[in-house]
Amino acid sequence: MVRAKWLPLVLVLAAAGVSAQPSRTYRARLSPVALDIAMQATVSGSGSVTAVLAGTKLTIAGAFDGLKSPATIAQIHKGPIRGVRGPSIFDLTVSPGAAGTTAGSIGGSVTLTPVQVIDLEKGRLYVQLHSEKAPDGNLWGWLLLQEGKR
Numbered sequence: 001m002v003r004a005k006w007l008p009l010v011l012v013l014a015a016a017g018v019s020a021q022p023s024r025t026y027r028a029r030l031s032p033v034a035l036d037i038a039m040q041a042t043v044s045g046s047g048s049v050t051a052v053l054a055g056t057k058l059t060i061a062g063a064f065d066g067l068k069s070p071a072t073i074a075q076i077h078k079g080p081i082r083g084v085r086g087p088s089i090f091d092l093t094v095s096p097g098a099a100g101t102t103a104g105s106i107g108g109s110v111t112l113t114p115v116q117v118i119d120l121e122k123g124r125l126y127v128q129l130h131s132e133k134a135p136d137g138n139l140w141g142w143l144l145l146q147e148g149k150r
Contacts, residue, residue: 058109064103121145123142
């Protein structure tokens with residue numbers, strides 16, 4: 001019966017250990033979506049994104065510039081494997097910068113399911129920015145764990 005007395009304390013300490021899990025930082029370099037000859041006139045620019053996973057909350061912040069037309073939307077997509085495009089799973093916020101909507105910032109915060117956390121860890125999630133002249137995607141970048149930041 002002495003063991004049962006300590007059970008609540010053990011459960012509290014175990015729960016604290018789970019919630020105290022350190023955050024993990026992911027980064028993506030945003031570059032033009034895979035180009036074909038027809039897209040060269042409409043797709044350009046660059047940017048970067050940092051994503052911090054704390055528990056199941058993923059917080060995204062980044063910037064872009066050099067687009068040939070105003071940015072419209074940004075989303076997190078899930079590909080079946082790294083490098084292969086897939087459907088969008090979350091919307092992000094696009095804010096125009098001082099140079100107008102061809103430069104600006106991307107941000108947002110989402111709660112991931114356990115499966116989506118695994119997808120992030122395995123490099124299956126990416127950020128894609130769309131623009132008026134490139135509605136199927138202008139810039140994209142795969143969210144990859146930053147070395148030494150676990």
